Amino acid sequence: MKRAVLDEPGLIRWGRVIGESAAREAVFVALHGPLGAGKTCLTQAACAGVGVHETVTSPTYTLVHWYDGDRGTVAHADLYRIAHASELPALGWEELESHPGPVFVEWAERAGEELPPDRWEIRLDFAADGALRTVTAHALGDAPPIPDPGPCAAPAREASC
Numbered sequence: 001m002k003r004a005v006l007d008e009p010g011l012i013r014w015g016r017v018i019g020e021s022a023a024r025e026a027v028f029v030a031l032h033g034p035l036g037a038g039k040t041c042l043t044q045a046a047c048a049g050v051g052v053h054e055t056v057t058s059p060t061y062t063l064v065h066w067y068d069g070d071r072g073t074v075a076h077a078d079l080y081r082i083a084h085a086s087e088l089p090a091l092g093w094e095e096l097e098s099h100p101g102p103v104f105v106e107w108a109e110r111a112g113e114e115l116p117p118d119r120w121e122i123r124l125d126f127a128a129d130g131a132l133r134t135v136t137a138h139a140l141g142d143a144p145p146i147p148d149p150g151p152c153a154a155p156a157r158e159a160s161c
């Protein structure tokens, strides 16, 4: 289990690395954490890492967005609005699960047993300081090792979600 406390530029920096690595290895990424914790922010950074140039918006209402990037096609899903895993087939879960590229799913726990066994698990939580987030991350099954969330030696880049 990897753990770090990150400010927003730090989360964005790690997100880009996550995106590059997830694109290279076609990783399914399950994102957990309360509203406002930074799941969409992390996915936006990851999409930049996949080489997506268009604006990445929260799929809270549309459930799944697909983006073509320089390093692959990335899927971004948000299960906040599903009440039960039985709703998954209707939103194209099979396509997400079998996608030969990076997949990022917010509120992934709502998929329950339907989550693929080989995946990265990332949890974001509010830290005592409102500008910081606690990040815990680990790889499951045959998923490759997850990049370390830092602290990173590189200087923080000014960025915002």
Ligand SMILES: Nc1ncnc2c1ncn2[C@@H]1O[C@H](COP(=O)(O)OP(=O)(O)O)[C@@H](O)[C@H]1O
Pocket (backbone or CB within 6 Å): 006, 007, 008, 009, 011, 033, 034, 035, 036, 037, 038, 039, 040, 041, 042, 058, 106, 130, 131, 132, 133, 160, 161
């Ligand atoms: N350390 C941080 N990491 C990520 N987001 C942060 C951080 N500090 C503040 N924020 C803010 O928190 C919000 C996270 O929102 P969002 O990514 O939409 O959350 P979620 O998708 O988990 O509901 C953004 O407004 C972002 O600017």
Ligand SMILES: [Mg+2]
Pocket (backbone or CB within 6 Å): 039, 040, 041, 058, 078, 106
């Ligand atoms: Mg979100």
